[in-house]
Amino acid sequence: MVPDLSEWRAVRVAHLKAEVRNLYWHIRNSQRGRQDAYRRRYYRKISKLKTELLALGESRRAVLDLVACCRAVRCRVVGCQHCGHRVNWKAWV
Numbered sequence: 097m098v099p100d101l102s103e104w105r106a107v108r109v110a111h112l113k114a115e116v117r118n119l120y121w122h123i124r125n126s127q128r129g130r131q132d133a134y135r136r137r138y139y140r141k142i143s144k145l146k147t148e149l150l151a152l153g154e155s156r157r158a159v160l161d162l163v164a165c166c167r168a169v170r171c172r173v174v175g176c177q178h179c180g181h182r183v184n185w186k187a188w189v
């Protein structure tokens with residue numbers, strides 16, 4: 097049985113996005129200045145996943161929004177597709 101390639105791509109993209117989010121936990125929860133090598137290790141892991149996302153046809157904008165969403169404690173991406181925060185924070189602040 098040959099698997100549907102478009103479905104395979106969607107599954108892989110979803111997995112990579114979840115993995116980027118998981119890896120960003122380490123960056124959010126480490127100290128700048130004291131744990132720079134530790135943080136670089138995770139930035140390197142994430143950059144490989146970002147490269148694969150771009151190779152799978154995700155737009156550059158989508159990848160940047162995903163990273164911006166993962167980086168912040170409170171997501172400020174307007175209309176974010178990743179975390180479910182669809183509130184426009186910039187209009188409030």
Ligand SMILES: [Zn+2]
Pocket residue numbers: 165166171172173176177178179180181
């Ligand atoms: Zn978000």
